[in-house]
Amino acid sequence: MQTHLSPEFSETAEGKEAAAIVRKCVHCGFCNATCPTYQLLGDELDGPRGRIYLIKQALEGAEVTRSTQQHLDRCLTCLNCQTTCPSGVEYGHLIDIGRRVVDARVARPAAERAVRWALKEGLTSPLFATAMWLGKALRPILPKVLRNKVPARAPHRATARMPSQPTQSQLVQSQRQSPSERPSHTRTVLMLQGCVQPAMLPNIDRATERVLDMAGIRTLHAAGTGCCGALRTHLNDSQGGLRDMRRNIDAWMPMLDTGGVEAIISSASACSLSIKEYGHALAGDSAYAGKAARVSALARDLSELLPQLVPALKDRLRGGTEKRAVFHAPCTLQHGQRLRGGVQTHLRELGFDVTVAGEESHLCCGSAGAYSIVQPKLAMQLRDRKLGNLAKLEPQYILSANVGCIQHLQSGTSTPVMHWIEFLEEALA
Numbered sequence: 350m351q352t353h354l355s356p357e358f359s360e361t362a363e364g365k366e367a368a369a370i371v372r373k374c375v376h377c378g379f380c381n382a383t384c385p386t387y388q389l390l391g392d393e394l395d396g397p398r399g400r401i402y403l404i405k406q407a408l409e410g411a412e413v414t415r416s417t418q419q420h421l422d423r424c425l426t427c428l429n430c431q432t433t434c435p436s437g438v439e440y441g442h443l444i445d446i447g448r449r450v451v452d453a454r455v456a457r458p459a460a461e462r463a464v465r466w467a468l469k470e471g472l473t474s475p476l477f478a479t480a481m482w483l484g485k486a487l488r489p490i491l492p493k494v495l496r497n498k499v500p501a502r503a504p505h506r507a508t509a510r511m512p513s514q515p516t517q518s519q520l521v522q523s524q525r526q527s528p529s530e531r532p533s534h535t536r537t538v539l540m541l542q543g544c545v546q547p548a549m550l551p552n553i554d555r556a557t558e559r560v561l562d563m564a565g566i567r568t569l570h571a572a573g574t575g576c577c578g579a580l581r582t583h584l585n586d587s588q589g590g591l592r593d594m595r596r597n598i599d600a601w602m603p604m605l606d607t608g609g610v611e612a613i614i615s616s617a618s619a620c621s622l623s624i625k626e627y628g629h630a631l632a633g634d635s636a637y638a639g640k641a642a643r644v645s646a647l648a649r650d651l652s653e654l655l656p657q658l659v660p661a662l663k664d665r666l667r668g669g670t671e672k673r674a675v676f677h678a679p680c681t682l683q684h685g686q687r688l689r690g691g692v693q694t695h696l697r698e699l700g701f702d703v704t705v706a707g708e709e710s711h712l713c714c715g716s717a718g719a720y721s722i723v724q725p726k727l728a729m730q731l732r733d734r735k736l737g738n739l740a741k742l743e744p745q746y747i748l749s750a751n752v753g754c755i756q757h758l759q760s761g762t763s764t765p766v767m768h769w770i771e772f773l774e775e776a777l778a
Contacts, residue, residue: 350374350401355410362633363446364408370443371405373436374398380430380440385713385731386423394420397430397440404447407454418455421448423727425720426583427713428684441685442629445582452585461723468719469584473576473593478548497760498722500549534567538649539604539613541597543620544576546752553752556774557616557651563777564661566654569610573600577615578630579623583718591634594627598640605643612649616770618682618751619718621650625686650686651770652750655695662777663699669776670700675744676769677735677758678705679751680713692750692769699773703748706738716757732761740764748772 352371358364380397381387387396394403403420407413421444430440457465471477484491484499491499538561542554558568574597582590604610615621628645631637676693683689696703715721715731736758739747747766749755759766 350376350405352405352409354408357410358408358450363449367404367408367443367446370439371401371408373438374401375436377435379433379435380438383429383433383711385425385427385429385715386727388712389727389730390423392420395423397424400424400444400447401438401440404443404450407447407450413451413454415455418451418457421451423724425680425713425715425717425731427680427717429680429711429713432684432687432711445587448585449587464723465584465719468722469581469586469589472580472719473544477544481548498756500756500759533565534562536566536611537609538566538568538654539601539610540568540570541574541577541613541615541620541624542570543615543617544580546617549756550752550768552771553616553768556768556771560658560662560770560774560777561654563665564658569604571597571600571604577620577623578627579619580718582623582630591630594623594630594641595634595637597624598627598631598637598644601644602640605647610647612654613644613647614649614651614654616651616750616768617753618650618652618679618686619753621648622681622685624648650682650688650750652682652688652692655691659695659698662773666700666776669772671702672745672772673743674701674703674746674748674772675739675742676703676705676748677714677739677754678710679749679754680717682750683711692748696769696773699776701772701776704742706735706742708738708741709734710738714754714758716751716753718753721753721757728757729761732757736761746772 350371352368354364354368358367376398378398381393384396393399400421403417407417424444426441426444428441431438434440471480481499484495488496488499488501540554540557546553561568576593577597578590578593580590581587581593601613613624615624625645625648627648628638628642631641634641676696678689678692693703693705712735713731714735715728717728721728721732740762744764747758747762747764748769749758749766750769755766755768
């Protein structure tokens, strides 16, 4: 697709990147066939091809309107179109640029600005944990829109089995174990806890630490880390997102420089994807480009460790493998990181009864970070569509790999929804 940038964009790094992406598009429309919002709305401008055309117009200096902004807002950034595209169009990078260009020209209504500010500042604040604790206590009387975002104190979730500091009784028990029973930490990883997950579903990280410990992998946390940067970036606060990335890099570098850390992992697939993008996001920052590239090269989704966990854990399972589960792969896992099939394959290798939906397993569940809050109607439609396809398999459990997907799906079903690492950890208990 040919494009002729207006002078204000023709010599900028963003403009040149956007133009290169647009020129790859051959306007074939394959992307629309797998776009969730196009399937729901049937509007060309609510599919990737139409949005690319809107961004192209904006970069060429055409007038942009509130309608342009809304069509771009309705994109989930699920990246399903990138998986489908035969031409290698990097739509995810283009939609971020397009939103910044349009938002610079079109003022949002005050109510929208307030909601977006509250999300990007509130969810990344240290006070979010207190707010979530209060929300859980008051959950029965909260309005439905808020209740859907606050996890119930579900009986199926395991309690913490591995506190950060062992008690005296645990140390004594550990000393009584034979050398073969005690884990030998021959490997070390850094783990990002992020912003939302520690407060919303803290057992995910506890389960991660325990499972890795049993496989001989030590988990370290760097003081001073926080949000991976994706939340602010996708709410069109690109500078705030870059600040989050730089802060995490600064916290990690001293630990990386000491040696011995083989990977930076996250149990939230959205965060692991974001960290893998640090090198691209900070490529134009001379002070951080090299460090960001180094961090991205070390970034791993937790599921990428599964092939090595299988032989280490196979003889440690204590039951629970017979439970029938279905795995929903988050878009950030299967489309963003192109990691498909690994979770269910390796859980089956461990003896678990895990499958995937036979229909539309590639489609987004509607969570998409803050999307379920700023676009609730579309998000609920996609959630119910996803749950309908999963329910056909009559699972006892629904598994996923991202905190947002887990809570979003749980709000629409009585079937327990949990992270696959929790499911594995319970079988090791």
